[in-house]
Amino acid sequence: MARSWWGWGNDEDALGGAELAALIDRVGALLPGADLTDHAPPEVADLALPPAKVTPPDSLADLCSSDPTDRAAHTHGKAFRDVVRNLHGDLENVPDVIARPRTEQHVIDLLDWCSAERIPVIPFGGGSSVVGGVEPRFDGPAVTIDLARLDQVVEIDRTSRAARIQAGVFGPHLEDQLRPHDLTLRHFPQSFEFSTLGGWLATRAGGHYATLHTHIDDLVESMRVVTPCGVSESRRLPGSGAGPSPDRLFLGSEGTLGIITEAWMRLQDRPAHRANASLQFADYASAVAATGAVAQSGLHPANCRLLDPAEAFLNAGVTTGGGVLVLGFESADHPVDSALVRAVEICREHGGEVAEGKRNPGADWRSSFLRMPYQRDALARRSMIVETFETACTWDRFEALHAAVTTAATDAIRQIAGVGLVTCRFTHVYPDGPAPYFGVYAPGTWGRTMGQWDEIKTAVSDALAANGGTITHHHAVGRDHRPWYDRQRPDPFAAALTAAKSALDPSGVLNPGVLI
């Protein structure tokens, strides 16, 4: 398998054959008249990358690469705007050196070199950032530290059901190493195949569980972080009240305070009991109310995903007036049928009806989940604007936020593309509010789709900010979300974080432009 330098995942897994034809047919039917001409990505050799601006010292040379494909593949993350720029060969700022430490000491040595020379450092896990988190969006040299060789489960504590895991391990390889012990992390973001534990921690990734342990944060027992002022290691503890949590400072720090090298993670036994159902609703307000009631019930479904009518149709082929709620319970210990029965009962009280028949929207939806980024790439090559954005808000604000965001998106789409689609699903729900995840699909103009998306993104981000949403529930801040993050973040906290950054990274080399 060869990783795609310009798009999602592996080259071999890109859409082709019948899968591609079916997608093009479907989009063509929805958007008659759209220009779906394919534009192939450039070859790396044709990119004419500038020569590397820095050379590592001899002692670190064998960890470092300035190979053009390596540099190109580490230039952008995997957002729509990243893929589009790659398709156009628009690689303005390319990292000069890709360093692949094999030990924590290598990380320390690399950071020492860059701090001493004041060379900006970009910590890099799987590179699946969709917010400009791994992009050297600045002039001057840049060294990208790719943690992928730190990929081992080092130690397992079966009694406490925890493991010490190196930060560079990718999702599948992590689960492969846990499986012989009948354990699992059960953190399955959409990027699962191409993202790493360290990346999940640095960005407070959202995972498998729709309720309760929604972010990776809650699964952390302790962390080791290499900072320019030393290694920070928190004590392994199931819980503590000793001052502000050290881990919570590094969780979400997005490579600005240090480089996470390993963590003790809380694991799960593998589920042995499951119960699933899908419920259809005649109107969206009732579906939202039902989902809120389930979220407040204390039943803690592992899956609780409300698809609006457009999502339900696109992803599950189901036509409804109010959408589909996909519910799933799981346990390694006990049957969960009674929990499902009660959740269904709650939904029925809000007008929900169990979806019968052969089609299981939940299963269909899951099966297409990991293919979505590949579909996005196929469409990006064909001038389509295909992107998502996400937020969270309290239940009392959801109706207004949903209306404002949908209006902002559709207005922007109408101006830009004339026609298009805005969809919404809940990826996670809490007793006090949902985490809505929006999809945008519109025919763009080849050569202009990035700017077109940026216009839509600005409109919806302003609407999110004005309606009490967060600029990100689990995609992180990176460089793309900075303007709205800066408005959302309390000023005194910004001052505290900036001071903490100065203390830990006095040369200011760590991921400049992100967060601080």
Added chain:
Amino acid sequence: MARSWWGWGNDEDALGGAELAALIDRVGALLPGADLTDHAPPEVADLALPPAKVTPPDSLADLCSSDPTDRAAHTHGKAFRDVVRNLHGDLENVPDVIARPRTEQHVIDLLDWCSAERIPVIPFGGGSSVVGGVEPRFDGPAVTIDLARLDQVVEIDRTSRAARIQAGVFGPHLEDQLRPHDLTLRHFPQSFEFSTLGGWLATRAGGHYATLHTHIDDLVESMRVVTPCGVSESRRLPGSGAGPSPDRLFLGSEGTLGIITEAWMRLQDRPAHRANASLQFADYASAVAATGAVAQSGLHPANCRLLDPAEAFLNAGVTTGGGVLVLGFESADHPVDSALVRAVEICREHGGEVAEGKRNPGADWRSSFLRMPYQRDALARRSMIVETFETACTWDRFEALHAAVTTAATDAIRQIAGVGLVTCRFTHVYPDGPAPYFGVYAPGTWGRTMGQWDEIKTAVSDALAANGGTITHHHAVGRDHRPWYDRQRPDPFAAALTAAKSALDPSGVLNPGVLI
């Protein structure tokens, strides 16, 4: 009701009559020969407090008091060593001014005054600190800001099941204001009657729930904090991934970074379904294993309290070889009997037997819970050393930690008092470990009991540190835990926290000596 200036709670609720006689009889029987002569606390008039070293400006004068009883009552927290010092009239450092803001602007004005004059400020909620958190343990003037007049539930969002609550509200008054809305915070620390929301937040208090939402941290939606560099207000969000959590910096900051004035808190519906059981075990190792299995089951009991044999005997009158596990489930939404049945089954697999008969150790234990601090005071007056300490560790380390701590405590007690008792219960349990809570009971020597306790405390704290425990799971750090906290906290995190403190509190007036 009049609050005791020297001991726990209200003067009128102090032990007396038959309750006192029974306690003295029981202790006398357990410790024949102990000198249980009563030593009454001094009158405030006899304390000869020094005159106040500072005077507030006229604009703040009506918020401020330098009344001797006020000053005496704000001199110490409510740890054993605090009560003993009070009983001896040993009030070395007394705050000079007790300020009671009625609005957030008052808090800002008071902080402005103290910052400008560089007068140390001690934020004060209920004053129930057991770690020296509210004590001016330094020379020079001190102003204590008592938040008790900020005591209102300001706003309720029934849809999102949350409320905006002022930080100075005490537990019972908070619940009184939520009850008409059929809502509850369900945060019931032992200090519940005499501690405040702001105090819980500032110290990361542990509450009602033995699993899942163990600390107040998880119940916070957003916070307002007055800092010398401005008011920090986080956005109301059910979840977010936008950088490190602002709230998590202030949670556990113990008054060193700012003064919490209000918070949006996640509430619960009032439980309608309950199921409880107590299980007895023949040996402690099996009881611990059973508790671990329940903690890892995903059943999420609200109560899961393992009392060791000594605790079971002292608090529930039950004689067992291995202790008693008190289990309780609750829900506002659905019956919880099947969860209890499964938890009991797990315990039976580990040799547990359901305790039958009239006595319900759980109910007995709960009924004495709120009386314990009053009993402690009665015994402190009679030269007894009566104190608790608590920690958390992973399951794999518990056996060694328990042995080391118990040995350290009993050795210290033997040297100091000849005879005594060390007990252990779990107040909270996690999938990856328990939060053990130890009790120490020994006959001390009048006039020396504080130093005697300090010797025991040093021995057990060293043992905790050496065996992977935290110096505190939910009692906070304050001034008493500093030496061990400083060893436990990663150095780079200490540097970051110190820098954050300097940014937020450039004059360094906020609760000096705590944490930083």
